[in-house]
Amino acid sequence: MAPEEQRVPTPTAAASSEPPPALKPPLDPSTLTHRQLREGPFWRKIPAYAEVSEAEFLDHKWQAKHSITNIPKLLAALAGLVSEDFIKDAERGFAGAPMSVRVSPYLLSLIDWTRPYEDPLRLQFIPLQSRFRPDHPKLDLDSLHEREDMPVPGLTHRYRDKALFLPLDTCPVYCRFCTRSYAVGIDTEEVAKFQLKVNVERWQRAFDYIRSRPELEDIVISGGDAYQLRAEQITQIGEALLAMPNIRRMRYATKGPAVMPQKILGDDAWVDAITRIVEMGRKLHKEVVIHTHFNHPSEITAITKAAMDRLFERGITVRNQTVLQRGVNDDVATMRLLVKRLSYVNVHPYYIYMHDLVKGVEDLRTTLSTGLTIEKGIRGATAGFNTPLVVVDAPGGGGKRDAHSFEHYDRETGISVFTSPNVHPGVYYYYFDPIDQLPPSGQARWADPAQHQPMIDEAHAAAIASPQH
Numbered sequence: 001m002a003p004e005e006q007r008v009p010t011p012t013a014a015a016s017s018e019p020p021p022a023l024k025p026p027l028d029p030s031t032l033t034h035r036q037l038r039e040g041p042f043w044r045k046i047p048a049y050a051e052v053s054e055a056e057f058l059d060h061k062w063q064a065k066h067s068i069t070n071i072p073k074l075l076a077a078l079a080g081l082v083s084e085d086f087i088k089d090a091e092r093g094f095a096g097a098p099m100s101v102r103v104s105p106y107l108l109s110l111i112d113w114t115r116p117y118e119d120p121l122r123l124q125f126i127p128l129q130s131r132f133r134p135d136h137p138k139l140d141l142d143s144l145h146e147r148e149d150m151p152v153p154g155l156t157h158r159y160r161d162k163a164l165f166l167p168l169d170t171c172p173v174y175c176r177f178c179t180r181s182y183a184v185g186i187d188t189e190e191v192a193k194f195q196l197k198v199n200v201e202r203w204q205r206a207f208d209y210i211r212s213r214p215e216l217e218d219i220v221i222s223g224g225d226a227y228q229l230r231a232e233q234i235t236q237i238g239e240a241l242l243a244m245p246n247i248r249r250m251r252y253a254t255k256g257p258a259v260m261p262q263k264i265l266g267d268d269a270w271v272d273a274i275t276r277i278v279e280m281g282r283k284l285h286k287e288v289v290i291h292t293h294f295n296h297p298s299e300i301t302a303i304t305k306a307a308m309d310r311l312f313e314r315g316i317t318v319r320n321q322t323v324l325q326r327g328v329n330d331d332v333a334t335m336r337l338l339v340k341r342l343s344y345v346n347v348h349p350y351y352i353y354m355h356d357l358v359k360g361v362e363d364l365r366t367t368l369s370t371g372l373t374i375e376k377g378i379r380g381a382t383a384g385f386n387t388p389l390v391v392v393d394a395p396g397g398g399g400k401r402d403a404h405s406f407e408h409y410d411r412e413t414g415i416s417v418f419t420s421p422n423v424h425p426g427v428y429y430y431y432f433d434p435i436d437q438l439p440p441s442g443q444a445r446w447a448d449p450a451q452h453q454p455m456i457d458e459a460h461a462a463a464i465a466s467p468q469h
Ligand code: SF4
Pocket: 170, 171, 172, 173, 174, 175, 177, 178, 179, 180, 184, 223, 224, 225, 255
């Protein structure tokens, strides 16, 4: 008799053409929704843009000129699209908001005005008074304490090897959730801003400081927004930083690709300036990239893809940072689609931030527990290098911490405790879930101001007694 292994049947010709049972069948292409990008003249649904041609809509100068910067004009553009009640709600919402108003026609056209209360883009840019929640009692305006770590106005040096340079304080749009609402945009009824205008003398002081610190290797150029820098200013900043022997990495931060991709398609001077600095950096063996900020899959259209393709052809790396927001992207399906769509247009999903404690946007914040669920739900959906890390920017200046790295997390009081050994060893930082998302027992404790400090003390004691890590 032949040995056992020789009796394994050899597949016949017919059987070998069948896929092995372990292989998954091919997917129906119509289910690959991350590749289905919005195209066509979608803006014509907005009465104010009904006659706007494709050439006009794709012109970044037209977009900038027609961006809406005051409340009456915004509400006028919405006339006929939404109810009178909605307009009144938004009017009262803007009156109580810390951020200025600026919305591009592109952004306004992406909002589904048949469901304005739920639309995830409307939620991010147009406040409604009816949705406001009281601020968390532990909130302050500059929750990340960026100003405490500023050796020069507009230069935050918190991490040992990295600094944040804020060359200006304007953006192509103004987002409700902005962490830098203490400085970005013009004064509002609620907030007198910390001024960070373009000022060459201030920039020079920042450059002198960066040059004087050998440990600094990495500079984030943010703001405000690098989209608002003129081409020659992009060049001036890039050349000044690349000339410093200590600087190895730079990132220009801009929300532009998410709210006005037309600029990348049409503003050749700006794109050429960035390209030149990227190429100059490459020759010096230094990395120069763009960091951007998409929050929802609907923000990525066929226009975005064309813009990202242009940057990709130029060899420019683009990374994305998302803010986790209630009603916008706080479910696994939406975040998975965002991650897949970003990857599809060659943008690396880098971070998902737990929403900072920012004034006037408690309705947008969600719990750490939601962030943990989302991380679990998206890991494995695509390659690891395209899978974002969920982080908490520890209030009080602890810097970014992996959401899983808490020392203690009390889901009843919503208090999580973090340490940051490389930023401030030995210091404990506290993140607070929004109170209306807590169980009734937790909400009852926050309703009593006498309980606030004891709850923090309990969390602190628990973190010391049995740290999670
Ligand atoms: S673009 Fe960035 S800096 Fe400007 S308002 Fe939005 S989040 Fe803030």
